[in-house]
Amino acid sequence: MTTSSAMDFDYIVVGAGTAGCLLANRLSANPANRVLLLEAGGEDNYHWIHIPVGYLYCIGNPRTDWCYKTKADPGLNGRELGYPRGRVLGGCSSINGMIYMRGQSADYDSWMAEGNPGWGWNDVLPLFKGMEDHHAGANEFHGAGGEWRVERARLSWEILDSFRDAAEQAGIAPVNDFNKGDNEGSDYFEVNQRSGWRWNASKAFLRPIKHRRNLTVMTGARTTHLEFSGRRVTGVAFIKDGHKHIATAHKEVVMACGAIGSAQILQASGIGAASLLNPLGIPVVHDLPGVGQNLQDHLQLRMVYRIEGAKTLNMMANSLWGKAMIGLQYALTRSGPMSMAPSQLGVFAKSSPAQSRANVEYHVQPLSLEKFGEPLHDFPAFTASVCNLRPTSRGHVRITSPDTNQAPEILCNYLSTAEDRQVAADSIRLTRRIVGQSALAKYKPHEIKPGMVGDTDEALANAAGNIGTTIFHPVGTCKMGHDDMSVVDSSLRVHGIEGLRVADASIMPTITSGNTNSPTLMIAEKAAQMILAG
Template sequence: MPSANQVFDYIIVGAGPAGSVLANRLSADPRHNVLLLEAGGKDNYPWIHIPVGYLYCIGNPRTDWCFKTEAQAGLQGRSLSYPRGKVLGGSSSINGMIYMRGQASDYDRWAAQGNTGWAWNDVLPLFKRSQKHFAGNSDVHGSDGEWRVEQQRYSWPILDAFREAAAQSAIESVSDFNTGDNQGCGYFQVNQRRGVRWNASKAFLRPVLKRPNLTVLTDVQVDKVLLSQGRATHVKARWQGADHAFTARREIVLCAGAIGSPGILQRSGIGPRPLLESLGITVQHELPGVGGNLQDHLQLRLIFKLTKARTLNQVANSLWGKVGMALRYAYDRSGPLAMAPSQLGAFVKSDPDQPSANLQYHVQPLSLERFGEPLHTFPAFTASVCNLRPKSRGRVDIRSANPDDAPLIDPNYLSHPDDLKVAADAIRLTRRIVASPALQVFSPEEYLPGKALQTEQELYEAASRIGTTIFHPVGTCRMGQDAHAVVDAELRVHGVAGLRVADASIMPDIVSGNTCSPTLMIGEKAAQLILATPFHTQEQEAGVSRAPATPVA
């Protein structure tokens, strides 16, 4: 435990994927004294580790912050649940475990916007460094790292049939989505270790907790960063029922995610002046882009009833089915309990004019009205499809200066007309795939949104009715060089020395796929950038010596 006058070289706020890998890398040098602060608790809830347990972690206040969005005009006034991990490992402890990098063009586009060092050829070695891939080392994969990537241990005939139907619809079958071009249909690779979830805590924190120069504290509610003469020097937080100001000699790194990091900056007086002044917060440094540029993947969950098919719906709603699942999992860590929520995926173009695949499918041998609710009693599968590069933009802002108050989250879904067009095209494409011969033995019948909806306007209405988040918020502390950028290409907050942000919030544009592993890569990049900065340079900028200082009260 930290002593009353202890000073740390680096303070990391948030123990999600980026914060976990950053704490590991910085503390690998015994000269660095590192403090990692996590607002949630320990990742010792059993359902975190059993893969199908995501059904019991999302919407559970023990593991999820249980945020809600503002009512969305584009979703018929609905407010959506907005899951975010509330334990060590962050959202890697409650997500779908899919290992996905996105497309090479995503990162090349970041670099083309002036973010030097972020092109695909720059970040690929970082992906490989942390990876422990089941197939070993290759040009695109690594096997010497900590982030386990394995093949799934269970399959369903209905998913094999969907993959064949996709092939009949001119969507090529592929074996690996992570080579830089993910177009095609195949089974996702997952972050598991022999049928058990492999989160960022297991990968990067547990193996190094005995390092004397690494301190990890949980249940720490961070309020703000304190500045001294324009430099970030302390983190003000509540821990064990008392207020603390933890002191950083060199740098503070926010890794609290696309929802948490902009909130900490805003409470620190770093953000849009009108917002801060309206909440009575003194403006320490005006940065209008903090909290803006929110992007997310909106999924359309098309559900098809089946006949002559076995799905998780029947198995999970049967006493004997539950017993069988438990016995199978206890025996060899396989069966339905070892399932990732989405086993089969596809990346396709919504229309031929798209430069690369702009739709992602998550195909599931189950159906339910919404996550957190029971599975349907009838056999069915879900073909969830999302627009990978939405043009709609939203915001995340604090509601008050009180860190206990939930943030205002407004994704502004389907506010751009192009997103409506892509949604309608996605529904039509899904219907074409399901109508292919390979699936007809199961007699699929469209349950949602309903086959009667056919016109363009009806499909727009369908998208607004069934659309829901796939939990990929990014972009709220955007990397760039313009007036609305929050961090530069080295992840340093513009105009504030000693402060960086390293999480999904720095993405200028959302990646074309799941966001967990790209966020982990951002943590690797942050470590690379920080370790490339000589100690003496940081200390000269800070105006401090190696001697411990007394933290403020």
């Protein structure tokens, strides 16, 4: 394999996903900065990326997804899970559920309280607003004219409206905005779409500036490792078109490969726990044991209810006539089921009165299926997926080979703490209480999953292990902080290494209380400001 070393830049951004697209935009705004953006995947020119329902054809597709698998998880009663991660320009914003969610103000205030100045809610809110183009215009909590488009959902469903009424009967009030710092309540999700099309980070931040002469974007470029001079990162080695290349960064390299990819490349480069790297024959540049630790994810419990007397996608999509009508509606109006995010109705609640703030999130869907990637059921049903927003279980990402083309070991350790098992049990009880309200009685809901298991904490936690699955929100594997397991400081510089930062969801010390895509953009925005400030 031949090597080329003729590429010199000021900044190299590794990963053109959600964070990388924004970083490339901001770092190349000054024509004096020469910026290289590397992406292992391809262009985002696959038509299913842009049609909202196309996530069904992007997840599990090697054209757009790394197609990771988790290790068999004891908390899931020994089950493995598919673990999608975007492998295309735009990254996960090209294959995700398009839900716009910031989390809760207390999430960010807790980051700051842990010794990370500048990361409190009052610090990050202006960053969210500055990049936003909100359908309602600018106000105290939202921005207009930014790149990140936020719109209302383009359809509603009778069964979801009734679920919202039932939630209110159960004590969970409707709200009209999840993104003001306290998201407790129910509403249809706002989505990252423009006029019925997916709005990904590539469209928002990269396409408008790809003409810049000081920006080089390389797709199909898989990073193999970082280059060093002592403990200073000097560049990146990558493979493109079967040839090895080395690009030099005179100022900084910024990792933006997400909670899986950033940890994997750091470890493959000799930054990580020596006990992991030595047996693999990887020279240890810096023994940093926190790399790949602290993996957190939202485990969703997909509770399925068969119903009568209401329209659901199950029946619409299970006939040729129904599919034709769905396609025609989208073609003519950019609305209907093809325009919808995977989940439409959101409910944030306390799983029990002991919780101080909303700690579970529902994604309620007018459809049901055995598991993701399988056909919809042939009977009318809805799914009430409920996830623990602040799990205490922690997993890891560990390379098994120096070759970054080999998937790392991913173990989430779901439901491994007593607290998480209690929240899971309480979440099933809460769902049953909502579904038992009079607002849903006319549909005669019958629980299919998990089914009528016993009501003890142990039985319900075991049932959660049977039906639980990822909601695609891995974070935390390069956590920000100053304890023994932290990887970056509050400026996102990697501890003990010069010329290297991490700027993606992996730096979250604790996961945000909601969907993680837009918080990842905020992290990249803040990182860009700090990098440019020197």
